[in-house]
Amino acid sequence: MGKTIVEKIIQSHTQEEARAGSIVWVDLDVRSARDFGGPNVVLNYKREYGDVPVDDKEKTFFTFDLCVPACSLKYADNQQICREFARKQGIRIFDVDRGIGSHVLIEEGLALPGTTVVGTDSHLNILGAVGCFGQGMGDVDITFAFRTGKMWFEVPATLKVLIDGQVSWPATPKDLILYILKILGTEKASLKAVEFYGEAVNTLPLAGRITLCSMITEMAGIIGFVPETNSFLREEMRILTQEDFSSIEADVDATYVDEVKINIDGLTPQVAAPFSPENVFAVDELTGTRIDSGFIGSCTNGRTEDFAAAVRILKGRRVKEGVMLKVVPSTRQVYQELLQQGLLEDLFASGAIISNPGCGGCAEGHIGLTGEGEIQISTGNRNFAGKQGKGKTYLASPEVVAASCVLGSIANPKDV
C-alpha cells in the first residue's frame, strides 16, 4: 500500500511502520528554539539533564526572531540565557540580526526536501513549502529533542486539495490561501496534512509556496505540501541552497482521508476580517473601511517578491497622510535583496517605515502593534482578538495592504 508525502518522510525517519493514525518515534534532522520558548528550553534542559551535551550540536540551533534586537530587559536577559547555553554547548545561533527562523532554515539549506525539523514556532510547518516536515512545538518537546534527537508523533491522515483554475492579478497566492481558509475553515483540515495539487500551485515559486503553506496552522492542520515543482523553483532553490532540489511525491496508491476540489475561477483579492483568519470576504465587500495602519512582512508575506509586489502599487504614490505603513523583511538576505534592487528606496519614498528583519506584525516584541480603536491591515497570518494589541487587524495580500495605505481605507489594487 502506498504512502502519502507525510507518511513517506516520517517513514524514512523511524524504525516503526508510519501509517496515518500510528504514533511513532521520529528522528529529527534539525532541532531549534527561538527567543520565545528558547529560554524555557534552556531552563528545562539544565533542570532535567544538567551539563550533559545535547544529542548532536551540529543539528541543534537557536533562531532569534521575535524581539530583535531585544526591546525589553526581560528579552535581553532571555536571549542571553540562550546565548550562554549555546556557547557552552557549541550550538550555532542565528542571532537577532538574521531574521525569521523558518525562512533562515530554508536559506541556510537546513530545511531540505524529505528532512524533519522542529522548533518553537507554530508556523514552522511553513517548511512544507520545500517538502520538509517542519513542526512547531512547545518547550518540553524541544528540550527533549535537544537531548535525544527524537520526538513522538501521531502520523497525520492526509487531505488532498485540488485547486481548479488560475490565480491572476490582482489576486495573489495570499488570496488563494485566504479563499481556501474560507472554504475549509478550521475543521476540514484539522490535525491533517494537506497535499495541494493543480496548476495554480504547481507553478508557484518559493515565495508563493511559503505564503500558501504558512496558513495551514490557521486551518488547525499539521502541514501542507505542494508536490509538483517547476523549473523556476528548482533553479531558485539550487541557487539558495547550493544543492539540487528534488521534491517528495506521494505514491500513486497512497490513501487519503478525503479529497476536496476548490474552483478558483475569477478569484479576486480576499481579506480576512477580525477576529479570525477564516472570516474571509472578497475585498470589494470591505472597500472603504478606514484604516490607521498597514503592515507588510511576516513569515507569510515577507519575501522579496512580496515587497516588490507592494512597490508596484506604491511607486510614484504616497502612503496617505495619517496612515502608518510598517515594512519588515523576513530575513537579512531579503533585506539585502531589497537594498540591491532599489526596493527599499521605493518603499522609503512612499512613506513606509522600514525595520530590520524579524517576526513583526504578530507578537508583542517587534513592530506592528495596535492601540485600542486602531484598524490595521496586515499581510500576517493571524488576527485573533488582542493578539497584536487592542486594535482590529484585517489580513490581506501585500498589494491590498499597499493599495489600502495609499487610499487610507481598504482597497482593491485595481482601484488605485
Place this chain on the structure above:
Amino acid sequence: MAESTLSGRVWILLDRVGSLIEDIDTDQIYHNAHLHITDTAKMGEYALGNLEGWEDFPQKARPGDVLVAGRNFGAGSSRQQAVDCFLSLGIVAILSPSFGAIYFRNAVNSGFPVLRCPEIKPLVESGLLATGDEVRVHFQSGDAQIINKNVTFHIFPMSEVHYDIFSAGSLYNYGKARIQE
C-alpha cells in the same frame, strides 16, 4: 502507576450569550505579552487573561477544577505557557471535542490530561452539563459521569503513548525510561 480516573468541579467556557466558545487560541489563553516569564508558578495569574469575560478566571479557579471548552481549544502558537498556566492554577484536566495539535502534545508532554469528548457540545447545549457540576472521567475506558446528576457520557480513551507519558509524569521521565536506556 498514576490514577486512571480523576474528578473535579467544571468550568464551562461560555461566551456572553451562553454559547460554548470554539477556536480559543493561545493568545486568549496566555497572551504573548507574558511570554518572558519562565517560572511556571507565576503563569497562573495570566490564564485566560485575554479571553473576553474570563479575565478573572485565576481568582475563581480552585485547584482540582476541570475546564470544559468548545472545539479546537488551544489553536495558534506553540507556547508551552498556555498549558503551564493551568498547571500553575492546579487545574486537573481539560475536556474539549478537539484541541489544537501543538497544544495537545504540549499538554500530553507535561502529563496534563487533555481529553477529547465529542459529546461536550450536546451536553452543554442541553443544559445537562453546567459550570459547578462535578465530573469523573476514566482515561482508559473512556467512561465519564456527571456525579451530582447521575448522567453518564463518554470521552475518547487516552492512547497508549499518552497514558504512558501521563503515568510517568512527563515526557522527560518517560523518555529517560524508554529512549535513553
